[in-house]
Amino acid sequence: MGKATFLGGIHTYDGKAMSKDKPTTLLLPKGDLVFPMSQHIGAPAKPIVEKGDKVLVGQKIGEATGFISANIISSVSGTVKVVEKRLTVSGQMTESIVIENDHEYKAVDGFGKLRDYTLLSKQEIRTIIKDAGIVGMGGAGFPTHVKLSPKEDSKIEYILVNAAECEPYLTSDYRMLLEETNKLVTGLKIILSLFENAKGVIAIEDNKPEAINKLKEATLNETNIQVKILKTKYPQGAERQLIYAATGRKLNSKMLPSDVGCIVNNVDTVISICLAVAESTPLIRRIVTVTGDAIVNPRNFNVRTGTNYNEFVAEAGGFVAKPEKIISGGPMMGMSLFSLDIPVTKTSSALLCFLKDDAAAPETACIRCGRCIQACPSGLIPQKLLVTAEQFDDENFMKNNGMECTECGSCTYVCPAKRRITQSMKQTRRSILNNKKKA
Amino acid sequence: MSDLFHVSAAPHTRSPITTKYIMQDVAIALIPASLFGIYNFGIKALLVILTTIIACVVTEYLYEKLMKIPISTGDYSAVVTGILLALNLPASVPLWIPVIGGVFAILVVKMLYGGLGQNFMNPALAARCFLLICFTKRMTNFDVEKISSVIAKLDFKTIMQNGAVAIDGVSGATPLASLRAGETVNIFKMFVGNIGGTIGETSALAILLGGGYLVLRKVIRLRIPFTYIITFAAFILIFGGKGLDTNYLLGQVFGGGLMLGAFFMATDYVTSPITPKGQIAFGICLGLLTGIFRLFGASAEGVSYAIIFCNLLVPLIEKITIPTPFGKERARSGK
Numbered sequence: 001m002g003k004a005t006f007l008g009g010i011h012t013y014d015g016k017a018m019s020k021d022k023p024t025t026l027l028l029p030k031g032d033l034v035f036p037m038s039q040h041i042g043a044p045a046k047p048i049v050e051k052g053d054k055v056l057v058g059q060k061i062g063e064a065t066g067f068i069s070a071n072i073i074s075s076v077s078g079t080v081k082v083v084e085k086r087l088t089v090s091g092q093m094t095e096s097i098v099i100e101n102d103h104e105y106k107a108v109d110g111f112g113k114l115r116d117y118t119l120l121s122k123q124e125i126r127t128i129i130k131d132a133g134i135v136g137m138g139g140a141g142f143p144t145h146v147k148l149s150p151k152e153d154s155k156i157e158y159i160l161v162n163a164a165e166c167e168p169y170l171t172s173d174y175r176m177l178l179e180e181t182n183k184l185v186t187g188l189k190i191i192l193s194l195f196e197n198a199k200g201v202i203a204i205e206d207n208k209p210e211a212i213n214k215l216k217e218a219t220l221n222e223t224n225i226q227v228k229i230l231k232t233k234y235p236q237g238a239e240r241q242l243i244y245a246a247t248g249r250k251l252n253s254k255m256l257p258s259d260v261g262c263i264v265n266n267v268d269t270v271i272s273i274c275l276a277v278a279e280s281t282p283l284i285r286r287i288v289t290v291t292g293d294a295i296v297n298p299r300n301f302n303v304r305t306g307t308n309y310n311e312f313v314a315e316a317g318g319f320v321a322k323p324e325k326i327i328s329g330g331p332m333m334g335m336s337l338f339s340l341d342i343p344v345t346k347t348s349s350a351l352l353c354f355l356k357d358d359a360a361a362p363e364t365a366c367i368r369c370g371r372c373i374q375a376c377p378s379g380l381i382p383q384k385l386l387v388t389a390e391q392f393d394d395e396n397f398m399k400n401n402g403m404e405c406t407e408c409g410s411c412t413y414v415c416p417a418k419r420r421i422t423q424s425m426k427q428t429r430r431s432i433l434n435n436k437k438k439a
Numbered sequence: 440m441s442d443l444f445h446v447s448a449a450p451h452t453r454s455p456i457t458t459k460y461i462m463q464d465v466a467i468a469l470i471p472a473s474l475f476g477i478y479n480f481g482i483k484a485l486l487v488i489l490t491t492i493i494a495c496v497v498t499e500y501l502y503e504k505l506m507k508i509p510i511s512t513g514d515y516s517a518v519v520t521g522i523l524l525a526l527n528l529p530a531s532v533p534l535w536i537p538v539i540g541g542v543f544a545i546l547v548v549k550m551l552y553g554g555l556g557q558n559f560m561n562p563a564l565a566a567r568c569f570l571l572i573c574f575t576k577r578m579t580n581f582d583v584e585k586i587s588s589v590i591a592k593l594d595f596k597t598i599m600q601n602g603a604v605a606i607d608g609v610s611g612a613t614p615l616a617s618l619r620a621g622e623t624v625n626i627f628k629m630f631v632g633n634i635g636g637t638i639g640e641t642s643a644l645a646i647l648l649g650g651g652y653l654v655l656r657k658v659i660r661l662r663i664p665f666t667y668i669i670t671f672a673a674f675i676l677i678f679g680g681k682g683l684d685t686n687y688l689l690g691q692v693f694g695g696g697l698m699l700g701a702f703f704m705a706t707d708y709v710t711s712p713i714t715p716k717g718q719i720a721f722g723i724c725l726g727l728l729t730g731i732f733r734l735f736g737a738s739a740e741g742v743s744y745a746i747i748f749c750n751l752l753v754p755l756i757e758k759i760t761i762p763t764p765f766g767k768e769r770a771r772s773g774k
Contacts, residue, residue: 007765012452091446168452240766252766325445331452338446357445358453364514365556367458370713378765383713384757404764409450416458417556423448 003206004245005231008377010410012234012332014207015169019291019298024175026302027315029101033306034086034343035061035072036094040141042068047097053080057107058282060131061097070143070346071133074099075284075304077106087342089328089335096343099306113280117190122153125194125277132276133283133346138162138237138266139329141347144273147265148194150258156195157261158247161188161270163204163211164230164237167330170350172287173267175300177204177211180271181218187274188225191265198263200225203246207232234332235408239264241377253404268349283346290316294323294353309340309351325357332409361418372411372421378404382411382421389428394435397428405429458555462515464658465703468649469522472699475645476638480530484638487528487537492521494541502550516555520544523563523703526639527696527743528570531580539573540566560750561710564700564743571743581613581635615694615733615740623686629693640699650702662718663711663725664701668692670726678734696742697729704742710750717753717760724749724756 038044045062055061055074062072078101085093117125130145150156161184165173177184188200200222202215206229219225228246230236236245239257242264244250249260257264265273268286275281284305291298296317303312309328313319327334328348336359372382380401388397397403405425412422476484495517503510524540544566549558571578613635614624628634632642639646653659672692681687692698705711705725712721725745732741 010454012454244765250766250768252764255766323444325451327451332450334449334451336444336446336449336451338443352451354451357447357451359447359451360445361453364458364511365554367461367516367556367708368711368713369461369708371456373713373715373762379762380764381714381761384761400761401764401767404767407449412450413452414454414456416454416456416461418453418457420448422450426448 003229003231005233005236006241006244006377008375008379008410009233009235009241010375010413011232012168012413014232015291016171016174016207018169019289019300020171020174022171022175022299024172024179024287024300024302025315027304027307027312028103029076029304029307030311031101031308032081033074033076033078033099033101033304034096034308035074035099035306036086036088036096036343036345037062037072038088038094039072039305039345039347040070040135040143042066042070042143042146044095045069045072047083047095049080049083049097051080051082054078055080055099056111057105058111058284059108060133061099064130064133064143068143068146070135070141071131071282072097073133073282073284073305075306076101077104078102087339089337089342089345089348091335091338110280115278115280117186117193117277120277122194125190128277129273131282132272134269134272134276135283135346136266137268137272137286137346137349139333139347139349141345144265144269147263148191150263153195154197155261156198156258156263158243158263159188159191159195159198159200160242160246160262160264161200161202162237162239162242162264162266163202163208163215164242165208165267166205166232166234166237167332167334167349168234169291169352170289170330171291172289172300172349174208174211175289176267176271176287177208178214181214183271183274184215184267185218185222185225186278187270187272189222190273190277191263191270192224195263201228201246202226203228203230203242205230205232205236234410235377235406238377238406238408240406253406286344286346286348288312288344288348289350290353291350292323292353294319294321294355296320303344305344305346307344309337309342309344312351313340313353319353321355323353323355325354325359327352327354331358332413333407363419364417366415366417366419369416371414371416375410375414377408377410378406380404382425385428386419386421386424389424392428394428394432398432403429403432458516459514461658462519464653464656465519466515466522468652468658469519469526469639469703471645471648472526472639472642473522475632475642476526476530479632479641480638484525484530486534487530487532487638488522488525490534490537491525491528491541492518494538495521495524495545498542498545499550502546508554511555514555517545520549520562523561523639524566526699526703527563527567527637529578529581529636530638532574532577536570536574536577540570543569556709558709559753560747561704561707564704564747568743568747581637613695613740614690618687618690618694624690624694626686626689626693629690636694637696640696643693643698646698646702650698653702653706659702659706660718662715663705663722666719666722667701667705667725667729668697670723671697671729672726674727674730675734678730691733695733695740700729700742700746701725704746705749710753712753712756712760714757714760714762716762717756720756720760721749721753724752
């Protein structure tokens with residue numbers, strides 16, 4: 001039987017070898033911790049502590065302010081130093097709570113207490129997940145309690161765990177699959193207990209045989225959970241492509257996964273759900289891969305949210321030489337940073353440091369080779385969309401289905417003329433969406 | 440702190456394949472056909488190839504210098520145009536013809552329309568058709584001499600003025616002309632290429648070698664060449680009036696510029712549709728037109744005209760073959 005996949009996509013240099021066999025190491029923060037109030041999609045949280053307040057590990061310091069919003073939890077104990085605007089991954093100044101770490105890690109009452117999730121009601125589980133501030137940790141940061149509250153629970157047929165990790169260089173999910181296999185399965189079982197008609201599917205690319213074996217072992221007696229092996233290809237882990245590969249169902253830009261009976265969660269998110277529900281530990285940590293040719297000793301770290309990026313670089317042996325480019329997240333969809341002086345958030349999956357900036361290649365004329373069309377997983381004509389985007393021709397951009405773009409970057413990656421296709425399309429999509437909002 | 444790094448929007452990584460790399464591959468793929476042309480038609484063929492390459496590259500360089508725009512000759516696209524043009528010329532032409540052809544291809548067809556990626560016709564073929572119309576007699580003189588005799592009289596003046604003179608050369612009549620006259624042809628000879636014709640079109644074997652290389656290197660896809668040749672063969676079967684005469688059919692397929700055109704000119708990125716369905720439609724149009732030109736036209740040859748005519752249809756073909764995006768199929772069929 002052929003391995004499940006989708007049409008289009010690209011094969012990149014994956015760079016995972018640098019860090020994939022490095023077990024995660026616990027990294028405790030040395031300096032101050034910074035907690036931006038916006039680490040998710042939706043309304044920013046509201047600070048509920050003030051300068052001088054004492055806080056504990058697991059204490060809520062930012063309160064969700066709307067339906068689509070998430071709590072912010074302190075990952076250390078100490079004193080609130082200041083509440084002010086600080087630089088974040090996006091390059092913007094975001095209201096943040098700065099906490100001076102007392103290095104004692106005194107936790108709130110009941111923190112870490114084991115709990116039997118089978119005794120909890122659906123409502124209790126959803127409330128725990130909401131209170132724990134869990135959001136999609138794959139990068140988008142969509143609040144998980146919202147995702148797990150579709151209109152009708154009975155219509156959900158598949159709970160997918162996105163273990164594809166198709167972004168080059170990233171190995172944080174892979175390490176979790178190996179090291180926390182049982183927590184992942186428990187997390188998935190907790191989610192499944194919310195949806196009576198759902199089956200669990202762990203979707204994983206075939207370049208991770210060790211993890212596949214471990215998962216198969218761990219799910220041997222779980223009749224309701226299946227390990228689905230997918231072809232290694234970018235963007236196999238994109239929501240629409242993953243759902244299609246695992247279930248054969250297709251969705252477009254106007255649909256949500258729940259419209260086709262699916263809910264997709266990232267590996268670290270599922271583990272965080274397990275920690276929150278079964279071990280009373282809210283989202284205060286995540287796994288970050290620190291890698292790239294500029295890093296002396298590429299590693300995977302288990303870190304507290306709020307830790308400064310500079311601390312990992314030091315812990316990973318520092319730089320071989322001054323890097324030209326630093327990326328938070330994967331090289332395909334991550335964000336480049338102009339400074340390392342920013343905190344780890346719930347969605348920081350990796351810190352990549354490269355000696356050379358690939359994206360600095362000069363643009364040349366489009367030769368209409370059609371590689372972008374072959375690569376586009378959404379079946380678009382990026383070449384035509386680029387032309388309309390460059391001419392600010394929104395009407396034809398939409399006519400050519402430009403709004404179906406998922407900004408995966410495949411077209412830009414393959415372009416022999418090194419045209420910034422995704423970038424132009426992103427800009428046009430933003431402006432069209434903004435105009436719609438205004439109208 | 441002065442730790443400022445490069446900032447750009449995602450994606451931050453790029454494939455190692457560049458335009459130059461692709462054009463180099465095309466140039467490499469043209470080597471078998473070029474070498475066979477030189478073997479078949481003598482050193483004169485080499486001179487024609489070198490002349491067109493130099494004419495093309497120099498024209499592009501001078502134009503860009505004069506217009507004060509960035510020099511793009513390093514991307515090898517002018518070299519490819521030069522080789523393709525030479526392969527479409529008879530080896531017997533005096534050397535001023537390839538010079539005019541190269542200048543026309545690059546200056547008029549390519550640069551005046553905006554340079555690489557903007558031309559609406561294949562430059563090499565447009566130049567060939569231009570030369571065919573202007574210098575019909577010289578462009579259809581397929582008489583050539585063998586290497587042995589040409590080396591003896593490699594005299595610049597004669598070559599510049601008269602081209603090579605036919606002495607014990609390959610038969611002047613091309614197989615297509617013979618087929619038109621109702622004669623049978625030697626298919627094996629045609630496949631290998633020991634026949635008359637333009638420099639690069641005679642050997643189907645050499646062309647298939649180059650074409651295969653391009654397919655293996657993923658530079659071209661088989662969609663266009665395949666639909667082109669199949670459609671053409673079907674057209675000949677139905678309208679050729681010879682029924683299932685394999686000699687006639689294979690003679691038509693291996694004869695003239697069909698193989699060279701199908702693998703190297705019809706697949707030109709700039710002047711062929713980029714949509715997958717459009718490429719199939721393009722191949723079918725090419726097959727039909729080539730068939731019509733060859734069977735009912737005034738000349739035995741029709742590939743060049745068919746291709747440059749279909750080049751003009753590309754925007755229309757693309758317009759009606761926009762693919763359905765992922766996840767929208769159901770919505771469309773449900774209507």
